[in-house]
Amino acid sequence: MSDVIAQIEGRIGCITLNRPKALNALSLDMVRSLTQALLAWQDDPQVLAVAVRGTGKEGPFGAFCAGGDIRFFHQAAHAGDASLGDFFTEEYRLNHLIHTYSKPYIAFMDGIVMGGGMGISQGASVRVVTERTKMAMPETNIGLFPDVGGGYFLSRCPGRLGEYLGLTGQMLNGAQAVAAKLADIALPSGMLEPIWQTLISSPFENAESVERWVLAQAGAMAPEKLIPQPQIDEVFGLPSIAQMLQKLEFASDEWSQKTAHALRHRSPLMLHVVLEQIRRARQMSLADDLRMERDMVHHCFHLRAVGDSDTVEGIRALAVDKDHSPNWKPARVEEVDAAEAARFFASPWPSDHHPLRDLS
DSSP, X not given: OOSEEEEEETTEEEEEEOOGGGTTOBOHHHHHHHHHHHHXXXXXXXXXXXXXXXXXXXXEBSOOBOOBOHHHHHHHHHHTOTHHHHHHHHHHHHHHHHHTOSSOEEEEEOSEEETHHHHTTTTOSEEEEOTTOEEEOOGGGGTOOOOTTHHHHHTTSSTTHHHHHHHHOOOBOHHHHHHTTSOSEEOOGGGHHHHHHHHHHSOOSSHHHHHHHHHTOTTOOOOOOOTTXXXXXXXXXXXXXXXXXXXHHHOOSHHHHHHHHHHHTSOHHHHHHHHHHHHHHTXXXXXXXXXXXXXXXXXXXXXXXXXXXXXXXXXXXXXXXXXXXOOOSSSSGGGOOHHHHHHTTSOSSOGGGOTTTTOO
């Protein structure tokens, strides 16, 4: 059975991510299969809209996508495998295609939606979440940054929520994702299968009616604001990571202490990089943000020798040796060299040779 099942049912292009043992983590082949299906359906008059879901251990739904295949990143980095670069170039192209797709694209974000899973769902015209949704951009935990357009969509969250989510990797439930503007409707997970079946069996008149019907579902859960939003805005609006930590560590309330603890365990170098990424992206188009992120991810694997890369080390600690004790270089936020963090934003390619030069 393929890791991506793409077929037309009725008037709907149906995509099911089918790699449940890996929580539907994206491989290069899966990125290519998704791209191929979307390009084929873009001009197919039979297809009014596209619906995408993941498979859990019990069958369809229950899990969406846990991100990119980070074990492959680790292996490829050590082997000097060029397909690592191809993965990011093609994944970011796919993210752009979804954001700019000419037909409704409906993402059923049930269960885990992280990293690359956000990349294939945030550009959807309808983003459906449930009470089982666990949404996060936890990349600083592995010495990476919230890529796949993360700079673009996080920077457009209310207030300073984008900085908070991108730096800490804080997880959101479905109702919180709606309040954070990272989902459109939160529905009970038991409704997803009947909705899917109705989508593929109904004689919808046009694309708009498909979208309208999904958004009009009764039983939606009310958005749940993140507590404490004013505190998030105050702390994560500060100019630097060091100032944020100082404010958090000086405070005695539980949220401040937990947040400071989370930041102290992330890659200090990447915290500096991510803060700059999100703040730059606020003024950028999606295409420019993806070009910037393609530069950044190149530097994650090539700015230092493989053995000294925080990204390679972070993946080792979390997913390879699983000792959860990454040896970050430097070990503390206060020791990060600002000049090194700035190098992540210098493109290794002249603009006319950039791998994503044609995105608009």
